[in-house]
Amino acid sequence: MCLITSVQPNSPAAKARVRPGEALEAINGHPVRDVLDYRFYTYEPKLRLTLRRPNGKPRAVTLRHAEGEDLGLEFASYLMDEHRRCQNHCVFCFIDQMPEGCRESLYVKDDDERLSFLLGNYITLTNLSGEEIQRLITMRVSPLHISVHTTNPALRVKMTGNPRAAQCLELLRRFAQARLTLHAQIVLCPGWNDGAELERTLGDLASLGGSLASVAVVPVGLTARREELPPPAEGVPLRPVSLDEARAAIVLASRYARVYCADELYLTARLPLPGQDAYGEYPQLENGVGMLTRLRQQWKDADKPADIPPQTLVTGAAAAPFLRELLAGRPVDVTAVENRFFGLNVTVAGLLTGRDIAQTLAGRDLGVRVLIPASALRHGTDLFLDGMTVGELEAALGVPVVAVEADGAALAEALGQPPARNAEPPAAVEEQAAGLPINL
Numbered sequence: 001m002c003l004i005t006s007v008q009p010n011s012p013a014a015k016a017r018v019r020p021g022e023a024l025e026a027i028n029g030h031p032v033r034d035v036l037d038y039r040f041y042t043y044e045p046k047l048r049l050t051l052r053r054p055n056g057k058p059r060a061v062t063l064r065h066a067e068g069e070d071l072g073l074e075f076a077s078y079l080m081d082e083h084r085r086c087q088n089h090c091v092f093c094f095i096d097q098m099p100e101g102c103r104e105s106l107y108v109k110d111d112d113e114r115l116s117f118l119l120g121n122y123i124t125l126t127n128l129s130g131e132e133i134q135r136l137i138t139m140r141v142s143p144l145h146i147s148v149h150t151t152n153p154a155l156r157v158k159m160t161g162n163p164r165a166a167q168c169l170e171l172l173r174r175f176a177q178a179r180l181t182l183h184a185q186i187v188l189c190p191g192w193n194d195g196a197e198l199e200r201t202l203g204d205l206a207s208l209g210g211s212l213a214s215v216a217v218v219p220v221g222l223t224a225r226r227e228e229l230p231p232p233a234e235g236v237p238l239r240p241v242s243l244d245e246a247r248a249a250i251v252l253a254s255r256y257a258r259v260y261c262a263d264e265l266y267l268t269a270r271l272p273l274p275g276q277d278a279y280g281e282y283p284q285l286e287n288g289v290g291m292l293t294r295l296r297q298q299w300k301d302a303d304k305p306a307d308i309p310p311q312t313l314v315t316g317a318a319a320a321p322f323l324r325e326l327l328a329g330r331p332v333d334v335t336a337v338e339n340r341f342f343g344l345n346v347t348v349a350g351l352l353t354g355r356d357i358a359q360t361l362a363g364r365d366l367g368v369r370v371l372i373p374a375s376a377l378r379h380g381t382d383l384f385l386d387g388m389t390v391g392e393l394e395a396a397l398g399v400p401v402v403a404v405e406a407d408g409a410a411l412a413e414a415l416g417q418p419p420a421r422n423a424e425p426p427a428a429v430e431e432q433a434a435g436l437p438i439n440l
Contacts, residue, residue, distance in 0.1 A: 001025050001052060002032055002080040004073050011072020016063035018049065018073065025058070026050035034081035036114055040139045043068055079114055084127050086111035089161030089230050092189055092238060097223040099341065113144065120286060122147040122185055125171050126164040133171065142180035143213060146172065149186055150193040151204040159192060161230055169204055176211035185216045185287055188265075190245050191236045198249060202256045214283035217253050218262040219246070224343025240345050243269055260289045264348065267318045288348070291406055292322055298408025299326060305416025308332065310367035314357055318347035332415065333367065335360060341386055350375035354388025358396045366399050368419035371411075374403040 001023035007014050024032050027041040028048050041047075045067050052058050065071060086109035090096075095109050113128060113136060115121040122145045128136075136144070146168075150156045153166035175182060184205055188194055193201065198217075205212055219241040226238070241249070246269035253259045260283075266273050276297045279290035310331040315323055320336035327334060337360045339346040341353040350373060357372065372390075377383060382390040382403075394401045404414045 002034070002038070003076045005076050006074045008072035008074070012063050012065035012069065013072045016049070016061045018051065018061060018063075018071075021054045023052045024049060024073070024075075025052055032080075034114060035079050035118070036135070036139060036141060038080060042071055047071075079112070081114075083108070083110050083115075084112040085109055086124070086127070087162060088124055088126055088165070091159055091161070091192070091230050092187055092220045092222075093229065094221050094223070096228040097221075097225050097342075099223070099225050113141070116145045117141050117143070120145050120183075124160060124162075124165065125168055126160065126162045128171070133174070136180070137174065137178040140178070140180065142175075143183055144175065144180060145183045145185070147187070148172075148184045148201065148205065148215075149189075150197055151201045152193075152197060155193065155197060159189070172205075172208055176208040179211060181213050182208065182211050183214050183216075183283060184212065185218060185284075187220050188217055188241055188245075188249055189220045190239055190241055194241075194245060194249060199252055202252065202259060205259075206256050212258060215253075215256070215259040216262060216284040216287040216289050217249055217259065217265065218287055218289075219264050219268065221348075222343070222345045224345070241265065241268055247271065258283075260284050262288045263290070263292045264288060264318055267322070273322075292319065295406055295408045295411070296322075296326060299411060300408070302409040302412040304412050308415045309419055311369045311371065311415065312361065312364070312366045313371040314352070314361070315373060316347045316349040316352060319349055330415070331367070333364075335364075349373040351385065352376045353386035354384035354390075354393045355386050357384075358388070358393055361397055366397060369400045369402055369417075370397060371402050371404050371414055374405045377403055 003023050004018065004020055006020050007018055024038070026032055026049075027038070028044065030037065030041045032038055032041065046062070046064050048060055048062050050058065050060050063071070088111070093109070095107060098107060110121060111123050111127045112121065113123055113132065116123045124147045148168060149159055151169040153169070156165040156168055157163055172182065186193065186198070186201060188198070202215070205215055220238065222238060222240055229238070246265045250261050250265060250269055250271065253261050260279065263273065273293050273296070276293055279293060282290045282294060285291060285294070308330050312333045312335055313323065313327070314335050314337050317336045317338065320334055324334045337352050337356050338344055339351060339353075340356050340359075342351055352373065353376075361370065376385070377390070390401050390403065400420045402414055404410055
């Protein structure tokens with residue numbers, strides 16, 4: 001049963017006198033377990049809803065709506081069900097490398113096929129029962145986003161710590177036969193799934209034909225806190241991708257259609273980023289694939305401000321050379337912030353913390369403002385991963401702090417803004433950061 005928490009006024013459900021507090025049990029005789037059932041069975045224009053009142057008594061209502069129109073019902077949870085948690089013990093799991101003290105939700109590992117379809121989250125397929133696999137096929141639920149890593153069954157079991165991981169390629173072939181759209185990712189771990197293993201995986205994925213929309217090859221992310229990771233099997237330690245390994249992966253990936261390497265691999269390999277034509281519709285942007293190329297093109301097309309006041313732009317160590325080249329000749333100090341919170345191996349801008357930014361910029365002439373990557377903040381808030389707020393960072397630095405999306409036009413607009421009134425006079429950064437909570 002799915003509890004209805006509210007009914008939108010004048011919606012089809014409201015006109016049929018569906019009430020908050022009732023539970024939705026079935027649609028046209030089909031049991032409703034979650035959001036997939038709800039979306040699939042409500043598409044028809046004439047519906048018979050089986051409801052259960054708060055007192056436990058059942059009732060049924062009939063309603064009509066335009067084909068595909070939302071009924072106007074809201075439920076107790078987005079999925080209308082509990083999240084499905086990851087049952088794997090991956091040798092490279094980033095969540096297991098998280099430092100203590102972050103908000104609780106950051107430690108939650110989801111592996112939910114519904115979030116794969118609705119939000120683009122990547123799943124490993126190890127959570128699916130036979131019934132759930134068939135439901136995805138029957139309902140033609142796609143696109144699905146799959147963390148493949150390797151198609152070698154024995155190696156995938158070893159990398160995920162889950163014997164059910166061996167069925168990955170078999171399931172991918174079933175989904176492809178059903179003409180579901182699939183996006184895949186491969187987290188590249190040197191000595192594990194690179195070289196000949198990567199070539200095998202890319203060849204197997206290519207055999208899926210047109211159902212395979214894209215593949216992202218991304219380097220393993222390693223923090224300084226790896227105590228919770230499973231011990232390395234057969235004496236193969238985890239380590240960052242080297243320059244030569246990054247180049248080898250890029251060369252191998254280039255032999256296959258719809259396979260894209262993360263920007264970070266190109267930066268590690270010290271190779272030029274591909275042009276925008278290489279990425280099509282940017283299907284793997286959320287995996288950091290093509291983000292810098294798109295930003296470069298957007299910057300090129302944007303109306304650049306004629307007058308840019310002196311200011312500071314902070315980013316991770318990986319993207320700093322790219323941004324310095326992009327902004328060459330302009331009074332913008334592009335500052336690479338070392339990631340002390342996660343460890344110096346973590347060089348992406350989205351994992352910077354307020355404390356690390358504050359300590360890096362302490363005592364510098366920052367100009368009229370500091371620009372920070374919006375991806376470093378919790379979505380919809382002004383909170384960094386370590387619990388510092390943008391306001392607290394402003395107070396520590398004594399200048400306004402502005403979050404900017406990874407968008408060339410947005411960057412141009414932010415750089416051209418006139419100077420704003422300074423924030424509060426800066427306190428000593430060490431003192432300012434020391435007492436901040438890190439729970440978000």
